Amino acid sequence: MTLSEKSAYLKGLMEGLKLDTETSEGKLISEIIKMLQDVAENVSDLEEVVDCISDELDCIEEDLDNIDEYLLDEEDEDDEDYEDFEDDEDEDEDEDDEDYDFGETLYEVKCPTCGEVITLDEEMLDEGSTVCPNCGEELEFDEEEDGEEPEE
Numbered sequence: 001m002t003l004s005e006k007s008a009y010l011k012g013l014m015e016g017l018k019l020d021t022e023t024s025e026g027k028l029i030s031e032i033i034k035m036l037q038d039v040a041e042n043v044s045d046l047e048e049v050v051d052c053i054s055d056e057l058d059c060i061e062e063d064l065d066n067i068d069e070y071l072l073d074e075e076d077e078d079d080e081d082y083e084d085f086e087d088d089e090d091e092d093e094d095e096d097d098e099d100y101d102f103g104e105t106l107y108e109v110k111c112p113t114c115g116e117v118i119t120l121d122e123e124m125l126d127e128g129s130t131v132c133p134n135c136g137e138e139l140e141f142d143e144e145e146d147g148e149e150p151e152e
Contacts, residue, residue: 003040010036113137 001009011033020026107120116134120141124130129140 003043004037007033007036007040109139109141111135111137111139 014029014033019029021030104121107125109118109120110116111118111132111134114132114135114137116132118130118132118139120130125141128142129138131138
């Protein structure tokens with residue numbers, strides 16, 4: 001039995017018992033039954049809305065599944081194209097790697113004037129000095145023979 005049916009049954013029971021709605025107790029019971037009918041109607045309306053939303057969500061879920069399948073199929077095709085591109089790119093990278101020395105040691109020096117950190121390589125250290133790109137201050141270096149980092 002639904003809430004609407006139960007509230008209708010209670011209203012019929014009250015009328016069948018011929019409760020006097022002029023007394024305090026009769027008024028109270030009558031108002032409670034009216035409130036129950038309102039609640040039952042609101043719940044019924046909400047159930048209809050929930051059913052509509054549920055149907056819409058099912059449609060959206062189905063659409064998303066279709067989109068997901070479409071994208072996965074497309075990604076598989078893209079992966080094949082990307083693999084061909086990767087092979088070409090790897091060959092280009094190998095050629096570039098030959099020109100670059102990955103074992104080169106780099107040093108960081110902090111400019112005493114502006115505090116800028118400057119990265120230097122062995123060649124710059126061998127020159128003995130460099131100019132701070134931030135403030136233009138000339139920085140001089142003395143290499144120590146025991147292999148420690150250069151002084152600032």
